Amino acid sequence: MAKIIVRNLxxxxxxxxxxxxxxxxxxxxxxLVLLGPSGCGKTTLLRCLxxxxxxxxxxxxxxEKKVFDGESKINIAPGKREVGMVFQSYALWPHLTVRxxxxxxxxxxxxxxxxxxxxxxxxxSDVGLSKFADRYPSELSGGQQQRxxxxxxxxTEPNIFLMDEPLSNLDARLRMDMRxxxxxxxxxTNATTVYVTHxxxxxxxxxxxxxxxxNGKIEQVSAPQDLYRYPETTFVADFVGMPRxxxxxxxxxxxxxxxxxxxxxxxxxxxxxxIREIVIGARPEDLILSQGDEAMGEEYEITAxxxxxxxxxxxxxxxxxxVLARADNDTKFxxxxxxxxxxxxxxxxxxDTQTNSLVPYRGPK
Amino acid sequence: MSxxxxxxxxxxxxxxxxxxxxxxxxxxxxLFVLAYLILWPFLQLIIExxxxxxxxxxxxxxxxxxxxxxxxxxxxxxxxxSGKMLYGPLANTLKTGIIATTLALLVGGIxxxxxxxxxxxxxxxLQPILTLPYxxxxxxxxxxxxxxxxxxxVGGQPGLxxxxxxxxxxxxxxxxxxxxxxTLAIHxxxxxxxxxxxxxxxxDSQMEEGALIAGAGRLMILRRITFPVxxxxxxxxxxxxxGKTIGQFALPFLLGAPTQFHTVATMVYANLALGLESMAFxxxxxxxxxxxxxxxxxxxxxxxxxxxxxxxxxKGFRSRVIALGTWRWPIFLLVATFGFITGILPLILLGYQSxxxxxxxxxxxxxxxxxxxxxxxxxxxxxxxxxxxNNIILGATWNTLKLxxxxxxxxxxxxxxxxxxxxxxxxxxxxxxxxxxxFIPFLFPTIAFGAMYLTLxxxxxxxxxxxxxxxxxxxxxxxxxxxxxxxxxxxxxxxxIGKELEEAAELTGASWGKRFRRIIIPLASPGVISGMMVSFxxxxxxxxxIILLIxxxxxxxxxxxxxxxxxxxxxxxxxLVLIVAVLTIIGELVLLWFGxxxxxxxxxxxx
Numbered sequence: 001m002a003k004i005i006v007r008n009l010x011x012x013x014x015x016x017x018x019x020x021x022x023x024x025x026x027x028x029x030x031x032l033v034l035l036g037p038s039g040c041g042k043t044t045l046l047r048c049l050x051x052x053x054x055x056x057x058x059x060x061x062x063x064e065k066k067v068f069d070g071e072s073k074i075n076i077a078p079g080k081r082e083v084g085m086v087f088q089s090y091a092l093w094p095h096l097t098v099r100x101x102x103x104x105x106x107x108x109x110x111x112x113x114x115x116x117x118x119x120x121x122x123x124x125s126d127v128g129l130s131k132f133a134d135r136y137p138s139e140l141s142g143g144q145q146q147r148x149x150x151x152x153x154x155x156t157e158p159n160i161f162l163m164d165e166p167l168s169n170l171d172a173r174l175r176m177d178m179r180x181x182x183x184x185x186x187x188x189t190n191a192t193t194v195y196v197t198h199x200x201x202x203x204x205x206x207x208x209x210x211x212x213x214x215n216g217k218i219e220q221v222s223a224p225q226d227l228y229r230y231p232e233t234t235f236v237a238d239f240v241g242m243p244r245x246x247x248x249x250x251x252x253x254x255x256x257x258x259x260x261x262x263x264x265x266x267x268x269x270x271x272x273x274x275i276r277e278i279v280i281g282a283r284p285e286d287l288i289l290s291q292g293d294e295a296m297g298e299e300y301e302i303t304a305x306x307x308x309x310x311x312x313x314x315x316x317x318x319x320x321x322x323v324l325a326r327a328d329n330d331t332k333f334x335x336x337x338x339x340x341x342x343x344x345x346x347x348x349x350x351x352d353t354q355t356n357s358l359v360p361y362r363g364p365k
Numbered sequence: 366m367s368x369x370x371x372x373x374x375x376x377x378x379x380x381x382x383x384x385x386x387x388x389x390x391x392x393x394x395x396l397f398v399l400a401y402l403i404l405w406p407f408l409q410l411i412i413e414x415x416x417x418x419x420x421x422x423x424x425x426x427x428x429x430x431x432x433x434x435x436x437x438x439x440x441x442x443x444x445x446x447s448g449k450m451l452y453g454p455l456a457n458t459l460k461t462g463i464i465a466t467t468l469a470l471l472v473g474g475i476x477x478x479x480x481x482x483x484x485x486x487x488x489x490x491l492q493p494i495l496t497l498p499y500x501x502x503x504x505x506x507x508x509x510x511x512x513x514x515x516x517x518x519v520g521g522q523p524g525l526x527x528x529x530x531x532x533x534x535x536x537x538x539x540x541x542x543x544x545x546x547x548t549l550a551i552h553x554x555x556x557x558x559x560x561x562x563x564x565x566x567x568x569d570s571q572m573e574e575g576a577l578i579a580g581a582g583r584l585m586i587l588r589r590i591t592f593p594v595x596x597x598x599x600x601x602x603x604x605x606x607x608g609k610t611i612g613q614f615a616l617p618f619l620l621g622a623p624t625q626f627h628t629v630a631t632m633v634y635a636n637l638a639l640g641l642e643s644m645a646f647x648x649x650x651x652x653x654x655x656x657x658x659x660x661x662x663x664x665x666x667x668x669x670x671x672x673x674x675x676x677x678x679x680k681g682f683r684s685r686v687i688a689l690g691t692w693r694w695p696i697f698l699l700v701a702t703f704g705f706i707t708g709i710l711p712l713i714l715l716g717y718q719s720x721x722x723x724x725x726x727x728x729x730x731x732x733x734x735x736x737x738x739x740x741x742x743x744x745x746x747x748x749x750x751x752x753x754x755n756n757i758i759l760g761a762t763w764n765t766l767k768l769x770x771x772x773x774x775x776x777x778x779x780x781x782x783x784x785x786x787x788x789x790x791x792x793x794x795x796x797x798x799x800x801x802x803x804f805i806p807f808l809f810p811t812i813a814f815g816a817m818y819l820t821l822x823x824x825x826x827x828x829x830x831x832x833x834x835x836x837x838x839x840x841x842x843x844x845x846x847x848x849x850x851x852x853x854x855x856x857x858x859x860x861x862i863g864k865e866l867e868e869a870a871e872l873t874g875a876s877w878g879k880r881f882r883r884i885i886i887p888l889a890s891p892g893v894i895s896g897m898m899v900s901f902x903x904x905x906x907x908x909x910x911i912i913l914l915i916x917x918x919x920x921x922x923x924x925x926x927x928x929x930x931x932x933x934x935x936x937x938x939x940x941l942v943l944i945v946a947v948l949t950i951i952g953e954l955v956l957l958w959f960g961x962x963x964x965x966x967x968x969x970x971x972x
Contacts (some may be wrong), residue, residue: 052868079874088699091865095887105873237634 002063002159003191004080005030007154009058011044011216018044019055020216026209029181029253031192033203036213037239040197043164045213049194050085050162051078063159079108084158084164088151092137098148099124099133105156119155126153126185154185161186161193167202179206200240216319224273230349234257237281237349243313249353259361264319265298270345271363273352278359281349284313287325288342289333296341296342316341347356388759392786392795392801395779395803399802402617402845406817407653412822414438414647420640435644438611441651451648458628458655460542461617465549466557469606470599472550472703473557480558484686486697493957495700497708499555501946502906502923506548507616508930508942509711512718514539522723522935540624543616549610556609557602564598565591581816583687597666604663604832608656614909614968615927629655632699632911637913642819649813656810669811709767712946719940736936749942752940757925759969762944764836765921772843773900777893779844780851781858785885788859789867800852807849811909818842819913834916846910854896858889895956902952906945 004026011019018041020249026032034042045259047053048068048105049060062083067076093101099120106116124130129327137145146166153161166182167175183206187192197203203210204224212219212227212235222234237245249265250260257272260280267280290296300316300323314325314333325341328332350359375539406465414437421428425436429674446652475614476495479485514541515524526534536545614630622631635904636645645685689696722733733739739751781805790796806814820843832838864883870880884892908923925940 048866050872052871077874078868078871083872085869085872087865087869089863089865091863093866093884093888104870104875108873108875108879285788304870318921
């Protein structure tokens with residue numbers, strides 16, 4: 001229905017750069033999640049798309065329409081961009097009933113009463129709020145308020161959905177249910193959706209594309225599966241994944257270029273990245289622990305064992321180097337045990353310390 | 366370039382956005398209008414005080430009307446009459462102001478402690494009674510004082526004191542520093558009480574409990590913990606109350622003028638009555654200067670210490686009441702008696718005075734309903750008919766209600782718009798200036814502010830006709846004098862409305878006007894309407910502000926009451942002031958009822 005194109009967008013607040021030359025293309029019907037820590041610029045980007053913030057330079061296209069251009073001074077008002085938005089606080093008007101909250105936007109569009117009423121009835125029943133049409137927002141539960149916010153967005157039938165952490169005020173269980181429902185509405189309407197969150201599970205489960213942002217810049221754009229498996233920068237590797245990935249800085253050890261170490265840990269990669277200094281990124285589940293099998297790898301001491309339902313995390317140390325590994329939950333490991341740690345060279349990622357970006361795997365297939 | 370400067374010196378692209386925003390036009394218009402209504406009159410006041418006036422020909426042969434002169438300033442500060450004109454009244458102003466403020470704070474502070482922190486019984490109905498003296502016009506307190514302590518030595522009929530005791534009261538009780546200070550204190554102690562009670566309510570009693578555990582005694586806690594924490598509020602209350610007392614005109618006039626006891630405020634009036642306008646302006650400027658200095662002092666003290674005394678903490682906040690034990694009922698009786706004497710007795714006295722045929726003669730046979738219901742009778746009160754048949758009074762009542770109503774509405778709406786600009790466009794330096802300009806009327810003692818408007822609009826300016834003597838001028842000054850308060854109420858209301866509520870409307874394409882009407886006004890209305898009622902009551906009982914601007918066609922109840930006092934028609938003036946007092950009390954009751962009203966829904970959650 002509507003593509004979104006962002007070109008070289010920059011937004012400054014005084015000396016702070018909120019958006020640093022952002023370029024991005026979002027395909028029609030895509031569910032794109034902007035993911036990042038607080039202050040990374042994701043909400044600013046969303047608000048620039050809505051027209052609630054004015055960027056300093058760059059261009060924004062929504063569908064066929066150029067809505068912002070820093071050069072030719074085009075800046076279309078938010079109301080004329082045909083976007084709908086769900087705010088983090090829902091921003092429901094407390095003095096209007098649920099029905100009137102939905103109707104406000106239709107009034108502005110001058111939609112005839114009959115048609116408007118029919119549409120309101122449909123939207124209200126779609127989100128399961130028909131019974132609550134005459135209530136005031138403060139008389140509804142958090143989950144119901146969330147639905148009203150969603151219904152208000154659906155009522156005006158925008159081409160583009162913008163959502164700013166819409167689920168962050170709900171409790172964990174309700175959040176899971178609403179994720180499914182949001183996804184359903186997006187699929188039904190096929191509206192291009194831009195969704196801001198700092199919750200990576202939300203990002204992974206809902207999106208078709210994830211954009212990870214940091215310090216006003218885009219770190220990575222990729223499908224959610226790739227994001228976890230092949231983080232392109234150390235920042236993304238570190239930010240995505242719970243518990244965190246093991247990142248260890250190592251120097252080239254020998255002349256053949258495959259062995260790296262830091263004086264405590266020494267690892268043979270099995271291939272040569274050709275760089276003096278690297279950071280290796282190994283997810284806890286990529287490490288294989290064994291008691292007694294010296295061929296697996298170096299010896300580590302277990303410093304903590306942390307059962308967590310289906311799995312158990314094991315904190316390991318070799319000198320001052322600490323790593324976290326995942327073991328099955330029927331593991332017999334105890335604190336102070338000595339284990340040998342192995343890994344599959346293909347599953348760990350290597351980063352260049354100069355650029356902090358991924359060095360593609362070039363080892364044996 | 367920082368964002369601050371770029372907002373003012375707009376970059377090229379932003380210019381088009383800036384022009385498209387209707388709020389910016391409102392900002393510029395308001396800034397211009399307020400500058401004209403607040404800054405310009407002050408400037409003119411200064412210019413006039415440095416210019417020969419028409420009336421000056423009588424006092425100096427050198428006078429050339431319209432020419433520059435230091436004459437008035439020299440006359441006031443170093444001339445032979447400077448003692449009588451400036452230094453005497455100045456000393457009286459400071460003396461009565463400081464005594465009254467000290468008394469008001471002492472009484473208000475003790476009462477606040479009793480109500481907020483002790484287990485004194487009957488708090489809920491004592492509280493409104495304790496605020497009564499501030500709700501009724503200050504004039505009412507002074508009139509009832511006079512009713513009791515009037516002395517025939519000065520003229521007129523004897524008061525209640527002499528009628529009962531048979532001897533006239535000593536003059537220092539009837540007129541001068543003592544009665545003025547005491548009546549001012551009675552009028553202003555509720556103001557101090559409210560300020561201190563507010564501060565006391567923020568004390569977390571865990572602080573006191575901490576001291577208790579450390580082994581401190583009750584008095585020590587009060588002295589070492591409680592008092593230091595509320596000290597900034599005390600200082601602020603002192604300065605604010607003092608600032609209000611010095612602008613008081615009617616009260617010191619009533620209890621001082623008969624014995625030639627003048628304050629700066631009454632001197633402004635006296636000079637104007639003599640046609641010595643420039644002299645009056647000099648005194649008005651001096652009054653403003655006192656007010657500015659005191660506010661500056663308060664800001665210096667409170668500003669420096671306020672963060673140190675920050676006590677508001679989110680969690681675990683408790684306020685424990687202190688058990689009075691056997692003193693519970695005696696203290697209650699004391700407070701209740703005090704509340705009765707200061708709040709209710711004056712109104713009863715006013716009522717009783719208004720039904721006496723011959724003033725000061727306390728006997729059943731002397732009672733009459735003439736001053737309320739009677740038609741004109743040449744033998745009584747120079748033929749002035751009773752309140753209900755008196756066209757002047759009925760006209761004044763209508764004028765009073767009209768003035769209070771119109772002013773309150775305009776002040777609230779303009780206040781809300783200014784508040785909106787201040788809150789939502791806070792990054793624009795012009796918005797900050799607007800905020801400050803709107804606050805300035807607070808710094809002007811009311812009678813001085815009235816003096817400023819004497820010259821404003823005396824002649825037509827551009828498209829605006831001359832407004833002197835018109836009802837519009839009264840509305841104008843009432844609105845401007847209420848702005849500091851209505852902006853403050855508006856800021857509180859707008860701050861509570863989340864920015865996203867408006868953005869959600871903006872996304873649907875609603876224009877600014879529509880957003881303001883359909884989102885901002887309804888959501889701000891609970892706060893704004895109660896602010897409107899406060900303004901309504903405030904304008905209704907105002908006398909000092911407009912006494913200089915009133916003409917026969919624009920009379921309001923307070924000024925008619927004042928003129929009856931000047932003519933010696935005691936019963937009628939008492940009746941009138943009683944009417945105003947009752948009207949203001951009704952207004953307060955509506956406010957109280959409204960505050961407890963239904964619109965709580967709007968306040969929930971959306972902060």
